Amino acid sequence: MQFIINHSSMEPIYEQIMGQIRSGIAKGTMKEGDALPSVRALAKDLKVSALTVKKAYDGLEQEGFIMTVHGKGSFVTCSGQDIYLEERRREVEEELAAAVRKGRSCGMEQEELLELFQMVLEEP
Template sequence: MKLIINNSSMQPIYEQIGIQIRTKIMEGELSEDTMLPSVRTLAKDLRVSALTVKKAYDALEQEGFIVTVHGKGSFVACANQEFMLEEKKKEVEADLEMAIRKGRSCGMSNQEITELFQIILED
């Protein structure tokens, strides 16, 4: 599994790992029941601590993206389409909030932002 770790990022490494695996699951690159690399293997490949990978896997399991079977490994969980859709909606909401903040920071009024949004929706 190809993951890219940015050591100069302010984002913790375990979050970078989790986000990339979550994205691969949501985009269908990792399908249901796919076995993930073991904690030790992924840690060795990424040259990070096994505890860092374990923390990422634990977070993914808590979010329902993966299931860990003791002695067998970690697997992509059954794809809960409602959950996946909700996650994508959260991303859209965050992107819209960021766009609104940018618009306000350059002096755009709510009316101007709304008009721009309507123009973009029409395209």
């Protein structure tokens, strides 16, 4: 997996690493049992501190996305994938609910909202 770090982003580097690994698991490009690069190797490749990569790996392990075996490395465990996908669905649901509330506050009726939603779904 190729990691891309945006050093000018306001998002901390360890969170960027975590997000890319979560995304890889969710998309299926990283599968259960896949080995992650060692902390030192990834830190060297990304030109960041090993502590930054360690923080990302520790966070992913706490969330259930990876497992670290001392002396062997870190490996993908898909036990966190379902939790991640459910969390993302909940975020989408909350954003849709907010959009409906905003539309209703502007006087839009259900039919209008459904029509608008259908138009948005059809956009590429």
